[in-house]
Amino acid sequence: MASSRAPEARRLPAALARLGLPRHAAEGAVSGVAAGVAYRLGIPADVARAGFITLAFAGGVGLAAYGLAWLLSRPAMGDEPPRALAPAQRVGLALGFLGLLLVLRELGVWFGDQVVWPVGFVAFGVAAMWSRRPAGRQDLFAQISGEHGGPTAARLAVGALLIVGGVALFLSSVDVLAGLGQVMLAALIGGAGLAMVFGPWVWRLAADLGRERRERIRSEERAAMAAHLHDSVLQTLSLIQRSADPREMVVLARGQERELRAWLFGGEPAGGGRFRSTLQAAAARVEADHRVPVEVVTTGDDPELDEGLQALIQAAGEAITNAAKHSGAPAISVYAEAAEGRAEVWVSDQGTGFDPTAVAPDRRGIAESIVARLRRVGGRADITSEPGEGTEVHLSLGGGL
Amino acid sequence: MSIRVFVVDDHRLFLAGVRAELGERFDLVGEAVDVDEAIEAITRLAPDVALVDVHMPGGGGTAVVRAATASSPEVKFLALSVSDAAEDVIAMIRAGARGYVTKSIAADDLAEAVRRVHAGDAVFSPRLAGFVLDAFAAATPPDLDPDLDRLTDREREVLRQIARGYAYKQVARRLGISVKTVESHVSAVLRKLQLSNRHELTRWATERRII
Numbered sequence: 319m320a321s322s323r324a325p326e327a328r329r330l331p332a333a334l335a336r337l338g339l340p341r342h343a344a345e346g347a348v349s350g351v352a353a354g355v356a357y358r359l360g361i362p363a364d365v366a367r368a369g370f371i372t373l374a375f376a377g378g379v380g381l382a383a384y385g386l387a388w389l390l391s392r393p394a395m396g397d398e399p400p401r402a403l404a405p406a407q408r409v410g411l412a413l414g415f416l417g418l419l420l421v422l423r424e425l426g427v428w429f430g431d432q433v434v435w436p437v438g439f440v441a442f443g444v445a446a447m448w449s450r451r452p453a454g455r456q457d458l459f460a461q462i463s464g465e466h467g468g469p470t471a472a473r474l475a476v477g478a479l480l481i482v483g484g485v486a487l488f489l490s491s492v493d494v495l496a497g498l499g500q501v502m503l504a505a506l507i508g509g510a511g512l513a514m515v516f517g518p519w520v521w522r523l524a525a526d527l528g529r530e531r532r533e534r535i536r537s538e539e540r541a542a543m544a545a546h547l548h549d550s551v552l553q554t555l556s557l558i559q560r561s562a563d564p565r566e567m568v569v570l571a572r573g574q575e576r577e578l579r580a581w582l583f584g585g586e587p588a589g590g591g592r593f594r595s596t597l598q599a600a601a602a603r604v605e606a607d608h609r610v611p612v613e614v615v616t617t618g619d620d621p622e623l624d625e626g627l628q629a630l631i632q633a634a635g636e637a638i639t640n641a642a643k644h645s646g647a648p649a650i651s652v653y654a655e656a657a658e659g660r661a662e663v664w665v666s667d668q669g670t671g672f673d674p675t676a677v678a679p680d681r682r683g684i685a686e687s688i689v690a691r692l693r694r695v696g697g698r699a700d701i702t703s704e705p706g707e708g709t710e711v712h713l714s715l716g717g718g719l
Numbered sequence: 720m721s722i723r724v725f726v727v728d729d730h731r732l733f734l735a736g737v738r739a740e741l742g743e744r745f746d747l748v749g750e751a752v753d754v755d756e757a758i759e760a761i762t763r764l765a766p767d768v769a770l771v772d773v774h775m776p777g778g779g780g781t782a783v784v785r786a787a788t789a790s791s792p793e794v795k796f797l798a799l800s801v802s803d804a805a806e807d808v809i810a811m812i813r814a815g816a817r818g819y820v821t822k823s824i825a826a827d828d829l830a831e832a833v834r835r836v837h838a839g840d841a842v843f844s845p846r847l848a849g850f851v852l853d854a855f856a857a858a859t860p861p862d863l864d865p866d867l868d869r870l871t872d873r874e875r876e877v878l879r880q881i882a883r884g885y886a887y888k889q890v891a892r893r894l895g896i897s898v899k900t901v902e903s904h905v906s907a908v909l910r911k912l913q914l915s916n917r918h919e920l921t922r923w924a925t926e927r928r929i930i
Binding site for chain 2: 572575613615616617618649650651653655657664666668710
C-alpha cells in the first residue's frame with residue numbers, strides 16, 4: 319500500500335517544483351510564503367504581506383490564498399534568479415490587485431467597506447514605509463525619486479499618506495469624528511498601553527539587531543582577513559617550504575614581513591607618492607632582485623614626491639643596487655632624513671669597499687649616473703670607500719648638512 | 720662566569736629558538752610565558768639580563784619591566800619583539816628597558832646586545848635610533864628641562880651613525896672618539912628617553928602611527 323503511494327507523493331512535489339513558488343523561511347515573518355511570492359513577483363516582501371492581509375479581510379480570501387500558497391510552495395534553494403519588474407509592470411500588478419478586490423466586493427466576499435479599505439490602506443502604507451528592497455534591485459519609489467538605497471523621502475511620504483488616509487477613512491466610516499476629543503484621548507491611552515506592552519520587545523529587538531549587525535561585521539572582517547592571509551602569508555609560507563636556498567627564504571620572509579606589517583599597521587602603500595614609502599619600495603625591489611637584505615630607517619618629514627626627490631630616490635636605488643651587486647656585504651643600510659626642504663640619504667655597506675680613485679670604467683659609469691642624476695636637480699653625491707672598509711654613498715638635495 | 724639570562728615570551732617556539740641560539744654562550748636560568756610568572760621568577764632568580772617580549776597577554780612586556788624593575792633594580796632588561804612600531808619601542812624604553820631589538824636579529828648580534836646591556840650600556844638598533852631622533856626632533860618648549868628634553872649635537876651625530884647601520888666600534892672610529900665615549904653618549908640618550916617628560920614623545924608616537 320505504502321509502496322504504491324510513494325511514487326504519487328514524489329510526483330506531486332516535482333510538479334510543484336515546476337510551478338516554482340519558493341518559500342523563503344529565512345526571510346519570512348511567518349513561514350516565508352509571502353517572501354517567496356514577493357520574490358517570484360519581483361516586489362518587496364512587505365508589499366506581498368500587505369496584499370495577503372488585505373485579502374484576509376475580504377471574506378478570508380487572503381487566509382485561504384496563504385494556505386494554498388504554502389501548500390504549493392517548497393523551501394527555496396536560493397539559486398533562482400530574482401525577478402526584476404519594470405515600473406509599468408508594477409502599476410499593472412497594483413491595478414490587478416485592486417481589480418481582484420473589486421470583484422470580491424461585488425461577489426460579496428467582503429467584511430465591509432469600513433474595514434477592508436482602511437486595513438488595506440494601512441497595510442500598504444506600512445509596507446511602503448518599512449519594506450527594505452532586496453539588495454541589487456531598485457524599487458519603484460527609488461526610481462521615481464532618483465534615490466538609491468534606504469527608505470526614500472517619497473516612499474515615506476506615500477506610506478504616511480496611506481496610513482493616515484486609512485485611519486481617517488476608518489474613523490469617518492464608524493462616525494466617531496464627532497467625538498474627536500475623546501477619540502484622541504482614547505488613542506493616546508491606547509498608544510501608551512501599546513508602548514508599555516510592546517516597548518520592551520521592541521527594545522530587545524533593536525538590541526538584537528545591533529548585536530547581529532556587529533557580529534556580521536566581525537565575521538566579514540574575519541573573512542577579509544582570512545582572504546588576505548591566504549593570498550599573501552600562506553602563499554609565501556608554501557614558497558618557503560619549497561625553497562632550498564636559505565637566502566631565497568630570507569628574502570621571501572622579509573618581503574612578506576614588510577607587506578604584512580604595512581597591512582596590519584596601516585602604513586602607506588608602496589608607491590603612494592610620498593618620500594618614505596617610495597624609498598622603501600625602491601629598497602625592497604633591490605632586496606628582491608639581488609637577495610640581499612636592505613634595512614631602511616627614515617626620520618624627519620615625509621614630503622610629497624617632486625622631481626628632485628624622485629631623482630634622489632632613483633640615485634639611492636642605484637647606490638643600493640651597486641652595494642648589493644659588488645660589495646659582498648651581508649646587509650645594506652639605508653638612512654634617510656627629510657626636513658624643511660632638504661633631504662638626504664645615506665647608503666652604507668660593510669663589504670669589500672673599493673678605491674674611488676682607481677675604479678673600473680663600468681663602475682665609474684654607474685657612479686657618474688648617480689652623481690649626474692642628482693646634479694641635474696641641484697643635489698650632490700659623495701662616495702666614500704676604502705678597500706676592506708665598506709662603502710658609504712651620501713646623497714643630498716636642497717643643501718645638506 | 721657567564722651572564723645569567725632569563726627569557727620572557729609567550730611563544731614557546733621562540734623560547735626554544737633563543738635557547739638554541741644563546742644556550743651555549745650564556746647561563747639560561749629560566750623562562751616564562753606570561754606576565755605574572757615572569758615577574759615572580761625574575762624577582763626570585765634575579766638574573767643579570769632579562770629578554771622580554773613586548774606583546775603578551777596580561778599587560779605585555781611593559782608591565783613585566785615596570786614591576787620587576789621595582790622589585791629587583793639590578794636586573795637589566797632588553798626588549799625583544801616582532802613589532803617595531805614606534806609606540807611599542809618608546810613604551811618599553813620608558814618602562815625601563817635598556818635596549819630594544821627585533822626578533823629577526825641574528826644570533827651573534829643578540830648575544831652582543833645581551834653582553835652590552837649586562838655591561839650597563841644601552842642597545843640601540845638602527846631603527847630605534849631613527850625613532851629617537853624623530854622623538855627629539857621637534858622644537859623644545861621653553862618650560863621643559865633642556866638637560867633632559869634636548870639631545871646634544873654629539874648625541875644626535877652618534878644616533879645618526881647608528882641609524883646608518885654602524886656598530887658602536889665603527890661609530891667611534893668614524894667620529895674620532897673612543898668606544899667608551901660612544902657608549903656614554905648612547906646611555907645619556909637612553910636616560911633622556913626614559914626621564915624626559917616632553918609630551919612630544921607620546922604625541923609623536925601616536926602621530927607616527929596615523930601617518
